Amino acid sequence: MVIVFPKDGAGVASLDSVVDYVNRGLVQERSKLRVLSGAYNFKGIALSMNQVPTTAGELAIISLWAGKAYPSKPTDLLAEIPKSQSYLKLSDAPFLESDGTKLTVQRFQAILSSSVATQGILLAGPPRVVRNSPTSDTCSVFFNIWDSQQGLTTAQLIGRSLMVLGRAIYIRGSTPQIGSPQCDRCWKWSHVSRRCPSKGSVCPRCAGPHREEHHRVLAVCCKGNPKVNPPVQATPVDAPCPHTARCLNCGSSHPANSRRCIFFNHRFDGDWIRGRYAALQDPSQVSGRPSRRQRSNSPPQASGSGRVA
Numbered sequence: 500m501v502i503v504f505p506k507d508g509a510g511v512a513s514l515d516s517v518v519d520y521v522n523r524g525l526v527q528e529r530s531k532l533r534v535l536s537g538a539y540n541f542k543g544i545a546l547s548m549n550q551v552p553t554t555a556g557e558l559a560i561i562s563l564w565a566g567k568a569y570p571s572k573p574t575d576l577l578a579e580i581p582k583s584q585s586y587l588k589l590s591d592a593p594f595l596e597s598d599g600t601k602l603t604v605q606r607f608q609a610i611l612s613s614s615v616a617t618q619g620i621l622l623a624g625p626p627r628v629v630r631n632s633p634t635s636d637t638c639s640v641f642f643n644i645w646d647s648q649q650g651l652t653t654a655q656l657i658g659r660s661l662m663v664l665g666r667a668i669y670i671r672g673s674t675p676q677i678g679s680p681q682c683d684r685c686w687k688w689s690h691v692s693r694r695c696p697s698k699g700s701v702c703p704r705c706a707g708p709h710r711e712e713h714h715r716v717l718a719v720c721c722k723g724n725p726k727v728n729p730p731v732q733a734t735p736v737d738a739p740c741p742h743t744a745r746c747l748n749c750g751s752s753h754p755a756n757s758r759r760c761i762f763f764n765h766r767f768d769g770d771w772i773r774g775r776y777a778a779l780q781d782p783s784q785v786s787g788r789p790s791r792r793q794r795s796n797s798p799p800q801a802s803g804s805g806r807v808a
């Protein structure tokens with residue numbers, strides 16, 4: 500993808516004419532590049548290409564020929580490959596409508612594409628809607644967009660508001676949402692097994708002191724007990740544990756490595772995970788080393804621009 504930015508006063512060009520001119524230029528210059536389609540992207544136009552331009556010469560052709568589509572024929576159009584992703588979020592956005600309808604990712608994408616503030620932004624992946632708790636009526640929404648190296652789009656977006664289920668919510672900068680790691684030894688979040696404080700492996704199904712593959716032979720639920728009356732049958736060797744798992748992080752009936760877990764849902768929100776462990780007074784998770792994400796963010800983004808080149 501290439502984004503071209505005409506300067507103010509260049510006039511207005513239709514998408515089709517920009518695509519046509521640039522393709523004409525590419526043919527004339529014997530380039531194998533082609534523009535497949537164009538889309539408005541704030542003050543610029545985003546061009547989807549059949550290949551990524553690899554030389555400054557190719558970008559110069561695109562810049563020169565895109566300019567021919569504008570009334571003032573500018574020769575100083577900026578054409579660049581969006582290399583930076585910007586990280587944006589909405590905090591405390593409504594999650595539920597009065598009729599109980601939830602804010603889904605599809606719904607949020609529809610809001611983004613129909614709002615004046617965000618029409619034409621290029622999402623760098625699906626947005627994430629993270630409900631603040633299983634019973635909360637608010638959520639955080641994270642969305643990453645492609646931007647120019649100068650962050651032109653982000654600069655215009657931060658501080659603008661979006662109507663989300665009837666409430667105006669300001670767009671804020673965020674930090675890169677590097678997922679919080681989950682330890683595959685003790686199944687707690689926000690550390691990796693290398694730094695695991697646990698004495699030994701913990702089972703994600705039952706939180707017992709064994710690895711998951713030994714659950715069937717060691718777990719109370721599966722190993723059986725012939726001495727009681729009636730005897731408890733052991734789970735057959737080749738069968739998975741048929742008993743209800745208990746998540747050692749959230750207490751619900753799924754294994755700790757389940758994607759249904761609320762911790763998994765919040766894996767991009769280290770603050771939420773730390774807060775949850777703090778509430779559970781689990782000192783091994785709230786004190787000590789800062790998480791990788793915290794350290795990688797230093798110095799903190801004082802500007803709050805939300806942009807990382």
Ligand SMILES: [Zn+2]
Nearest residue numbers: 682684685695
């Ligand atoms: Zn661990």
Ligand SMILES: [Zn+2]
Nearest residue numbers: 702705714718
């Ligand atoms: Zn187990």
Ligand SMILES: [Zn+2]
Nearest residue numbers: 720721740742
């Ligand atoms: Zn079992």
Ligand SMILES: [Zn+2]
Nearest residue numbers: 746749760761
């Ligand atoms: Zn859980």
